Amino acid sequence: MSSPVTVWRHHQNIRNYLGKTGKIIVWTKVFIAPAGFEHEAPYPVAIVEFKDGFRMPLQLVEYGEKDLKPNRRIITVVRKLGKVGLDEVIEYGIKAKPI
Amino acid sequence: MRIKVAGIGLTKFGELWDKSLLDLALEASYEAIEDSGIDKNKIDAVFVGNMLIGKIAGQDHLGPVITSSLGINCASFRIEGACASGGLAIHLAIQGILAGTYKNVLVVGAEKMTDAPSHQITWALMGASSSRERKAGLTFPALYALMTQAHMQKYGTTRKELAEVSVKNHYHASLNKKAHYPFEISIEKVLTSTSISSPITLFDSSPITDGAGAVVLSADTDSRGLPAGRQVFITGSAVASDTIDLAQRQSLSELKATQIASKKALEQAGAGIKDIQIAEVHDCFTIAEIMAMEDLGFCSKGTGGRFIAQGATRLGGSCPVNTSGGLKACGHPVGATGVKQIIEITTQLRKTAGARQVKNANIGLTQNVGGTGATVVIHVLQT
Incomplete structure (x- = not known):
């Protein structure tokens, strides 16, 4: 669980990565998830490369099995990260959607 | 040194x-x-x-x-x-x-x-990763799965070649009474075991x-207590670092820190990789041993899978690797692994390894990896 202030600080950076397009370099499907992500497993995560050459790891959303391949084009979107308790702050972050 | x-x-x-x-x-x-x-x-x-x-x-x-x-x-x-x-x-x-x-x-x-x-251990181990990797829901098996995919894409490394690493290390562990899993397994067992993070399966992975x-x-270099030729010395010790975030690496299919640290440690020892007769390397996942063989220079880049599958690193081969059973089969209590590697090479150089003894071994090497290769420690040991 992240503290409210770290969630707030992380949210300041979301805009810097929103709406960027790029491509999948490599991907994997996670079957055994870490704490907070168990309810989403299995889910795919890819290292994506944006048009400016910057790379980062992103969870893929709204995908089909046919999208899980190198060079598949993606766009970054805002989504909820993991699962939190009823009295905890919901954290949002960047994920990638095939286009 | x-x-x-x-x-x-x-x-x-x-x-x-x-x-x-x-x-x-x-x-x-x-x-x-x-x-x-x-x-x-x-x-x-x-x-x-x-x-x-x-x-x-x-x-x-x-x-x-x-x-x-x-x-x-x-x-x-x-x-x-x-x-x-x-x-x-x-x-x-x-x-x-x-x-x-x-x-x-x-x-x-x-x-x-x-x-x-196990979910708490999985979370705790991710402390060795970057913040971005944690927020993406990655785990260490998933990070090494990404490296596996990159190696397969670039060099054509196969699932069977990956499985050969586990089979060999389980064979070595079957000769080590202190190993976590002292029994042999088959290629089929590795290929059909539960998927952890594609293409990595349970039997591609080191255990908890x-x-x-x-x-x-x-510092005392006398040979008290042991016969001549069985006293063991560390003659090379080097550490190198790389990006904590895997995505920032120039290459996803090699560990630059292994290349840098091994070069330094071997120079300190006055040896070359061709002199090394035995090694303990960090096979946290099967791809890690394949990359280690290539990054240390035992074989050329992209041929690590074939090199291992051909038996060069099995007991009786030209350079046995992970005679303890490695992380895969001897086990991986994370803070202990780097010390255990030194103990295994020392045991071999003392000629007291019993059924898994490598004949005439006088110089060995250890490779201990932190995270996805953000830290690599190399040691060279000699009699």
Whole structure:
């Protein structure tokens, strides 16, 4: 669980990565998830490369099995990260959607 | 550099529910001190390699936890460098001896992992990754799965070649009574086991293990207690770093830190990779051993899978690798692994490895990796 202030600080950076397009370099499907992500497993995560050459790891959303391949084009979107308790702050972050 | 490995001690590796971290650390420490023939009051410093105990049991300040139980008042340190914590502890102990600050040093690598549920261990291990990787829901199997995919895409490495790593290391572990999994497995077993993070399966992965190892290192280079030719010395010790975030690497299918640290350590030892007769490398996942073979220079880039599948690194091959069973089958108590690697090579060079003895081995190498290669520690040992 992240503290409210770290969630707030992380949210300041979301805009810097929103709406960027790029491509999948490599991907994997996670079957055994870490704490907070168990309810989403299995889910795919890819290292994506944006048009400016910057790379980062992103969870893929709204995908089909046919999208899980190198060079598949993606766009970054805002989504909820993991699962939190009823009295905890919901954290949002960047994920990638095939286009 | 010529640092004597004066004594070694190693616990059984496995799910050791009847033993605490302290029980394991002390068992290994007393064995190493007795093996060294050095009075415990002549130990000048204790370096403890450990990654997780603060997170999963709330116990920090581990140096004095060990020294107070040993009943000594020397300097003590806890060293953390993810899964390279043990190797880093060895490296720093050597620096203390080389600086002339200490003469005799005890290095303990210890980890108690099975007290916590697996999802908590998975989360705690991710402390060795980047913030971006944690937010993406990645795990260490998933990070190594990404490297596996990159290696398969670039070089055509196959699932069967990956499985050969596990099969070989389980064979070696079947000859090691201290291994977590001392039994053989088949290629079929690896290929059909549960998927952890595609394409990595359960049997591509090292287990969650309890265990401890300890060594006494000494500036004293006499050969007391052991016959000539069986005294073991560390002659090279180097550490290198790389980006904590895997995505920022120039290449996803190699560990630059292994290349840098091995070059330095071999130069210190006055040796080349072709001189190495035995190695313990960091096979946390099968792809890691394949990349290690390539990055250390045992074979050319992209041929590691075939090199291992052809039997060169199996007992009886040209350079046996992971005769202990490696992380995969001997087990991976993360803070202990780097120390266990030194113990295995020392045992081999002393010619006391029993059924898994490599004939005429006089020079060996260890590779201990932290995270996805953000830290790599290389040691060279010689008789």
